Amino acid sequence: MPHITEIEDLKRIYKRRVPKMFYDYCESGAWTEQTFRENSSDFDLLRLRQRVAVDMEGRSTATKMIGEDVSMPVALAPVGMTGMQHADGEILAAKAAEKKGVPFTLSTMSICSLEDVARETSKPFWFQLYVMRDQDFVANMIARAKDVGCSALVLTLDLQILGQRHKDIKNGLSAPPKLTPKSIANLATKWSWGLDMLKTPRRQFGNIVGHAKGVTDVANLSAWTAEQFDPRLDWDKVAKLKEQWGGKLILKGILDVEDAKMALKIGADAIIVSNHGGRQLDGALSSIRILPEIIDAVGDQVEVHMDGGIRSGQDVLKAIALGAKGTYIGRAFIYGLGAMGQKGVETALDVIHKEMDFTMALCGHKNIEDVDRDILLIDDDFYRWRRNT
Numbered sequence: 001m002p003h004i005t006e007i008e009d010l011k012r013i014y015k016r017r018v019p020k021m022f023y024d025y026c027e028s029g030a031w032t033e034q035t036f037r038e039n040s041s042d043f044d045l046l047r048l049r050q051r052v053a054v055d056m057e058g059r060s061t062a063t064k065m066i067g068e069d070v071s072m073p074v075a076l077a078p079v080g081m082t083g084m085q086h087a088d089g090e091i092l093a094a095k096a097a098e099k100k101g102v103p104f105t106l107s108t109m110s111i112c113s114l115e116d117v118a119r120e121t122s123k124p125f126w127f128q129l130y131v132m133r134d135q136d137f138v139a140n141m142i143a144r145a146k147d148v149g150c151s152a153l154v155l156t157l158d159l160q161i162l163g164q165r166h167k168d169i170k171n172g173l174s175a176p177p178k179l180t181p182k183s184i185a186n187l188a189t190k191w192s193w194g195l196d197m198l199k200t201p202r203r204q205f206g207n208i209v210g211h212a213k214g215v216t217d218v219a220n221l222s223a224w225t226a227e228q229f230d231p232r233l234d235w236d237k238v239a240k241l242k243e244q245w246g247g248k249l250i251l252k253g254i255l256d257v258e259d260a261k262m263a264l265k266i267g268a269d270a271i272i273v274s275n276h277g278g279r280q281l282d283g284a285l286s287s288i289r290i291l292p293e294i295i296d297a298v299g300d301q302v303e304v305h306m307d308g309g310i311r312s313g314q315d316v317l318k319a320i321a322l323g324a325k326g327t328y329i330g331r332a333f334i335y336g337l338g339a340m341g342q343k344g345v346e347t348a349l350d351v352i353h354k355e356m357d358f359t360m361a362l363c364g365h366k367n368i369e370d371v372d373r374d375i376l377l378i379d380d381d382f383y384r385w386r387r388n389t
């Protein structure tokens with residue numbers, strides 16, 4: 001058993017274990033990948049104020065996200081094709097989340113279906129919806145999410161069209177992987193991944209196959225997206241979907257104060273400040289940089305969450321210090337899943353929890369709910385990018 005002390009350890013094992021096509025799918029951003037890189041590197045512009053001689057016994061990272069109790073303000077982000085990173089990946093990640101007391105969000109583009117995950121877990125999870133052209137299919141997916149007891153709908157707004165990720169095109173990304181001489185040569189070195197995959201029947205987009213009409217090529221993500229995702233999505237449609245769902249609604253992909261205000265008007269329960277992990281608009285600001293501006297504008301009226309670039313508990317704490325009520329991890333849990341299945345996701349959550357808890361203590365706090373901007377030292381450069389108004 002390798003000694004795992006940080007997320008980077010899981011990433012190294014993940015890279016060895018999972019086919020290159022799926023590693024690349026996870027570890028890439030759109031175009032030049034500037035936003036993908038800065039999502040992580042911009043956390044370095046925030047430093048921490050050490051405080052001493054403060055009683056640090058009896059600490060707690062427990063809080064609430066959209067009214068639900070969480071052991072720490074960290075949820076698992078919706079990640080498409082998680083079941084290709086490890087056989088039955090969505091089920092395993094959901095189980096890990098349940099065990100560790102954090103929310104799990106199932107992607108529309110998952111391999112395991114809503115029903116698969118519900119069958120294998122006992123706590124309600126969240127469902128992330130992409131809006132498709134086929135309104136019957138969307139209505140049906142919302143009904144299915146209600147039927148299995150999902151406690152929140154996470155509506156993703158930043159992917160009406162798919163950002164170009166060079167590696168996916170070059171690799172011919174698909175689920176299941178297409179067998180070409182190149183992919184076969186790579187798969188041959190990933191036998192433990194392959195053996196697990198042979199044992200599960202779940203190797204296609206489980207929420208879609210058998211549920212959507214007239215889908216010509218489900219395996220090819222970019223072709224399917226271009227064909228099916230609704231480019232006409234607008235705020236009126238968002239309002240209608242809110243009504244259709246009728247439960248807690250989280251709007252994902254907000255990166256601008258004006259859009260945050262629109263989300264507020266719609267009556268969202270929470271917004272996620274997110275640039276889709278740098279996978280959509282390359283050149284957009286990192287999530288952590290735009291976060292304080294959005295919190296200052298709407299943070300007292302709607303719960304503001306964030307994701308993008310989180311690779312440690314210190315990153316989470318910095319986002320919380322800026323005013324976020326919750327965060328999400330995407331790649332950080334995928335590294336764990338690809339490396340070691342459910343145990344790996346649990347390890348990723350443990351690593352993040354410990355880093356957050358120790359850092360909070362060394363900054364002089366015992367309770368995550370008391371942490372605020374006071375613990376931060378902020379580089380002047382952090383606020384460098386301003387709108388040209």
Ligand SMILES: Cc1cc2nc3c(=O)[nH]c(=O)nc-3n(C[C@H](O)[C@H](O)[C@H](O)COP(=O)(O)O)c2cc1C
Nearest residue numbers: 026077078079080107156276277308309329330331
């Ligand atoms: C491989 C991969 C697939 C993703 N698929 C989805 C998806 O299906 N739906 C969605 O709303 N976001 C998706 N995202 C974005 C994540 O929900 C999240 O915003 C992002 O991963 C956060 O950045 P991080 O990976 O640096 O933590 C995906 C991200 C990755 C890395």
